[in-house]
Amino acid sequence: MAQNSEAQRSEPQKTAGTEHSTKGAYVTGGEFTRDTNYIEDRVVADPQAVQAAPQEEASSIGDPRLAGLTEGGHAWPVEPGRYRLVAARACPWAHRSIIIRRLLGLEDAISLGTPGPTHDARSWTFDLDSGGVDPVLGTERLQENYFARFPDYPRGITVPALVDVPSGGVVTNNYPQLTFDLSTQWREHHRPGAPDLLPEDTLEEMLPVIKRVFTEVNNGVYRAGFAGSQSAYQDAYDRLFTALDWLEDRLAGSRYLMGEQITEADVRLFTTLVRFDPVYHGHFKCNRNKLTEMPNLWAYARDLFQTPGFGDTVDFDQIKRHYYEVHEDLNPTQITPVGPDLENWLSEHGREALGGSPFGAGTAPGPVAASEQPGGANPLYR
16 A cells, blocks of 8 residues: 655755755754743633742643742633643654543534645744635744744744634643643543543652653654764664663563553654654664564554554655654755555554553543644555
8 A cells, every 4th residue: 555645746846055944953063952942831720729829840741740930830611612722743742732632522622724835944834724724823933923022033943732712822732731731730620431541549650751752762762863973863862762661561461551551652652653764764873773672662662652632643745854854964955755554553562461441431532623634654554
């Protein structure tokens, strides 16, 4: 079966040599360091209580136990229909918010805007929508929504971003806290049977696992890919595969990262694993082995992919186009590879033998709405 039809159909929109080129934006020399300064606002069930609580410490992974705000943060009220989640399917950080919104059944409470897979140095664009304009926000670029609130916003225009529809201004782009808050602050609007992604009795162990997954795996692939020296790359490579070996061992006797049901930790790992062979193995030089060559991790990834809420949100075309077209520092031709074949994502994984149930006492989400189905390559939609 032909894969990646979208990638084969059209030539990339070349930005190399233009005023909006991304050249020099990613590889800057030495070790890659991610900017983790975000808009610290939160959408919460009780804004008054959150504003009155003591100031909290900022965290690179967020914290579901936060009672207050971090420095500079403001509290916004939970209000169904008021906010739009802008999340590009290509981006792993945004992808996790799409998965969690779907698992919790928040589709009717928070609308979804999906920019296309590529962007230039300015911003993600709504080029997949009719006329290149988001039908709810009325903007062509996410940059416009940032500038509507912060005219001199000094950092990158990132996804996911939660946008206040009435004002058109961005509320927050703090993606680590955003997904925790979808579980804890929007609980009243979860679907019947929504899984508990943050079981209280696992949090003490889960947060260090999430921290290591973020530092060494989620961000680890970028540390390798955007390394500006051989020594920085070697260090990143070693750290990444040390962590993947740890995960391979951990998953030998446990169906999911925290035991017998899916938690937020699994969502955060999945969005890196599903991109590993199509992108990170080659594009980011994470090539000691492929995901398909790590038996436990590969079976675990297939188990999640075949679970409603995970694989049905994946668009492999958009994933590959994003990395290969946007990262001019690594791929100046901006040509997107055709492979790998994707049918093996549907092969038997055998993880049921470890017991457990993906949704615990909850139930699976229903089918993806036709308007939200990914349009690119995905064996679940063939």
